[in-house]
Amino acid sequence: MNDRASVAATLENSPFFMPFSMNRQFKKHPRLLARAEGMYYYTPEGRKILDGTAGLWCVNAGHCRKKIVDAVARGVATLDFAPPFQMGHPLAFEFAERIAPLLPKGITRMFFTNSGSESVDTALKLALAYHRVRGEGHRMRLIGREKGYHGVNFGGTAVGGIVGNRKIFGALVTGVDHIRHTHDLAKNAFSRGQPKHGAELAEDLERLCQLHDPSTIAAMIVEPVACSAGVFVPPLGYLQKLREICDRHGILLIFDEVINAWGRLGKPFAADYFGVIPDLITTAKGITNGTVPMGAVFMKEDLYQAFMTGPENSIEMPHGYTYSAHPVACAAGLGTMDVYEEEGLLTRVGELAQYWEDAAHSLRDCPNVIDIRNLGLIAAIELAPRAGAPGARGFEAHLKAFEQGAYIRTTGDILAFSPPLIIQKSEIDQLFGTAREVLKTVA
Numbered sequence: 367m368n369d370r371a372s373v374a375a376t377l378e379n380s381p382f383f384m385p386f387s388m389n390r391q392f393k394k395h396p397r398l399l400a401r402a403e404g405m406y407y408y409t410p411e412g413r414k415i416l417d418g419t420a421g422l423w424c425v426n427a428g429h430c431r432k433k434i435v436d437a438v439a440r441g442v443a444t445l446d447f448a449p450p451f452q453m454g455h456p457l458a459f460e461f462a463e464r465i466a467p468l469l470p471k472g473i474t475r476m477f478f479t480n481s482g483s484e485s486v487d488t489a490l491k492l493a494l495a496y497h498r499v500r501g502e503g504h505r506m507r508l509i510g511r512e513k514g515y516h517g518v519n520f521g522g523t524a525v526g527g528i529v530g531n532r533k534i535f536g537a538l539v540t541g542v543d544h545i546r547h548t549h550d551l552a553k554n555a556f557s558r559g560q561p562k563h564g565a566e567l568a569e570d571l572e573r574l575c576q577l578h579d580p581s582t583i584a585a586m587i588v589e590p591v592a593c594s595a596g597v598f599v600p601p602l603g604y605l606q607k608l609r610e611i612c613d614r615h616g617i618l619l620i621f622d623e624v625i626n627a628w629g630r631l632g633k634p635f636a637a638d639y640f641g642v643i644p645d646l647i648t649t650a651k652g653i654t655n656g657t658v659p660m661g662a663v664f665m666k667e668d669l670y671q672a673f674m675t676g677p678e679n680s681i682e683m684p685h686g687y688t689y690s691a692h693p694v695a696c697a698a699g700l701g702t703m704d705v706y707e708e709e710g711l712l713t714r715v716g717e718l719a720q721y722w723e724d725a726a727h728s729l730r731d732c733p734n735v736i737d738i739r740n741l742g743l744i745a746a747i748e749l750a751p752r753a754g755a756p757g758a759r760g761f762e763a764h765l766k767a768f769e770q771g772a773y774i775r776t777t778g779d780i781l782a783f784s785p786p787l788i789i790q791k792s793e794i795d796q797l798f799g800t801a802r803e804v805l806k807t808v809a
């Protein structure tokens with residue numbers, strides 16, 4: 367046993383309170399990852415695990431890419447930290463210039479954060495402040511959607527729509543409401559790509575406008591493809607309708623692209639894929655290939671300009687983090703953009719998506735499968751829950767897949783697949799082949 371394997375044997379009383387984990391189950395039966403390269407993780411014992419989840423939807427260029435590792439090493443040795451308030455460093459400006467040409471049309475400015483959760487709370491605060499500086503401070507309400515995931519800070523938890531993530535945290539933020547989710551197995555099960563039914567569900571936003579009066583609503587936030595809660599692909603025409611309703615009522619539309627951005631759908635951003643341009647975009651994860659924590663909020667020019675109207679000797683936006691535009695994160699981001707560009711990763715999924723879709727849907731005949739859905743390089747297989755034990759079948763599938771050499775994420779009884787964008791067709795076969803073997807055994 368090497369050192370790391372012996373660590374695994376002694377976790378039961380570890381002081382580490384693991385995030386979003388079954389701490390007691392894990393500490394009894396640890397699943398540790400010690401090393402990674404390309405498409406694979408390696409366990410402390412040296413087992414090779416195909417990464418079917420790009421880490422946690424973030425390692426889009428694959429693991430330990432030399433260019434990114436070198437950029438981080440050089441970056442940290444050159445400038446370990448620089449204060450971000452009233453001071454700056456060249457990499458922050460360079461990184462912003464590097465990203466700007468990739469942004470959807472009309473989106474021109476960006477604010478840096480350290481995570482998706484911080485990006486969401488930053489975007490919500492920007493939306494409220496934008497209306498306020500324009501004299502529309504009565505727009506105080508924030509609208510989310512059922513089953514939405516917008517991170518774990520207070521704003522994101524409040525606009526989020528996953529009940530289990532909300533219920534033990536009190537009243538959260540006031541003035542928040544939610545439109546209905548779009549998950550409809552009766553009409554859309556086994557849809558390939560965007561489901562045909564459900565565009566009209568966007569009208570639920572109009573209903574909330576009538577309930578609260580649109581003049582009280584600041585912003586609506588949605589994930590174009592909702593990933594965390596179980597992969598819900600927007601019905602055809604749905605996002606267009608949301609855009610129309612927001613336009614009609616002066617409501618800002620925020621796309622939460624923490625997962626959707628950076629090539630996952632075959633375009634740099636989901637906004638490009640769907641042809642719907644929001645007012646703000648939140649992101650994180652793939653912005654640095656997951657190597658160093660970083661997030662960003664992108665916004666239209668007029669949002670930025672609305673803040674640039676007061677006296678020049680005042681701080682335009684009293685918001686920011688100690689680590690906003692951290693120099694090592696910017697270095698990682700620049701290295702990441704190099705790899706994305708050199709390998710065409712922001713558009714590669716366009717060539718793979720059909721193969722991916724066919725491979726995912728080939729599991730339709732497996733036991734207990736009640737739906738398969740997909741878009742870009744994302745897929746989900748929904749299993750029927752065991753009677754009286756929701757989530758048990760899904761979790762067992764996750765454990766068995768790990769034993770059989772594939773890392774597959776599950777939420778409840780939904781298996782989610784989102785590998786690095788460098789995946790080869792043979793590895794797609796391997797991933798779904800393992801899933802097929804696993805599904806045979808989780809009765």
Ligand code: PXG
Pocket residue numbers: 422423480481482483484486515516517518589593594595622623624625650651775
């Ligand atoms: N918005 C969206 C749409 C996300 O997917 C966040 C915000 C929060 O980002 P941070 O960096 O604060 O975690 C996310 C993150 C899962 C899973 O299992 C997904 C996320 C995070 C953890 C687990 O699907 N998405």
Ligand code: PLP
Pocket residue numbers: 686687688689
């Ligand atoms: N709490 C205290 C006491 C602080 O001093 C700071 C930052 O200076 C924060 C919270 C916020 O930390 P961060 O900027 O890393 O989000």
